[in-house]
Amino acid sequence: MIALLVRDLRIATRAGGGFGLGLAFFLILVVLVPLGVGPEADRLAPIAPGILWVGALLACLLSLDRIFALDYEDGSLDILATAPVPLEAVVALKALAHWITTGLPLTLAAPVLGVLMHLPREGYAWLVLSLAVGTPALSMIGAFGAALTVGLRRGGLLLSLLVLPLYVPTLIYGTEVVRRGAEGLATATPLLLLGGITAGAAGLLPFAAAAALRVNLR
Template sequence: MSALVLRDLALAFRSGGGFGLALAFFLIVTVLVPFGIGPESGRLALVAPGILWMGALLSCLLSLDRLFALDREDGTLELLATAPVPLEGVAAAKALAHWLTTGLPLTLAAPALGILLNLPAAGYWPIFVSLLIGTPALSLIGTFGAALTVGLKRGGLLLSLLVLPLYIPTLIFGAEVARRGAEGLAAGAALLLLGAITAGCLALAPLAAAAALRINMR
């Protein structure tokens, strides 16, 4: 599995479709928001946690359609299906590589970009922790969606429509952790629920993605 992760990391950095694109989109969203809602610092501080979480969520969507599509086009997916590593392990490796190239950089960049949105100083740590715990769920759910649409041409739009409703619980509790932390309130319950969502995705998403891949390769 480590070889699969390293391979996907190399492909992502070589093609520029993961790390750089997601960060650039995240930056653009953060910069444009003050122009859209006005420069008033109090208003920006109020919406900053939600905007940062929404920007991270949309940035994670950008490279999902590439998770399995390229492997299917060049025949690598069929080879992986017959490899000693089960398809569940392949799906988990894909999700890990996607998180390392998108979720982790976005998590590290979010506190710095929060300055542009006048995020209170008390909110830097909560937004970092919430993204650190919540973004793996985004990658795992996205891997399942990519496996469902791998056999479709131009399935990027359909992938977004399938995945976005599944992202809603993670978005709600992740933004709630960041918001309550920025306001100095206790966020333990929301953080536990966010962790439970990620743990559930970790247990179920690779199994569901592997089942979808088997169906699409028949």
């Protein structure tokens, strides 16, 4: 299982694997927003938590269709499905690999982009914490969406349509943590709810995603 994780990480990080594209997209988005709404700090600061979270979410979306697509095309997904490792665990591992190559770098890069967005000083710790807690859910939900659309040739657009509504609760609680943190309010409630979503997604969605994969491999 460790070997599978290492293999996935290696594929994602090698040239042309798409690693770094998500980060670049995140940066571009955060540069475009001030160009669109204006450079004033008192205009950017209130929307900073939302923009940073929406940016992370969209950057995460970019690489979702690669979670299963390569393995589906070259047939290794069939082998994984019949391997002694349960398919549910394979799905969870692939989601984890996706998180390590997108969610984790986005979390680490977010404070730098927070500077560009004039995020208030109190918000940085909450931004990193909320992204660290919330982005695993984005990867897991995304893996479910990717499992649904893996058999389709042009599944990318459909994948976004399926996955984005599922991201709503994560986005709401995530931005709420940062917003409240930046305003110096209590953040325990949204943070706990965000953690609950991540735990629930990690616990239950591998089963749904594995079921979808089995249908697609039939």
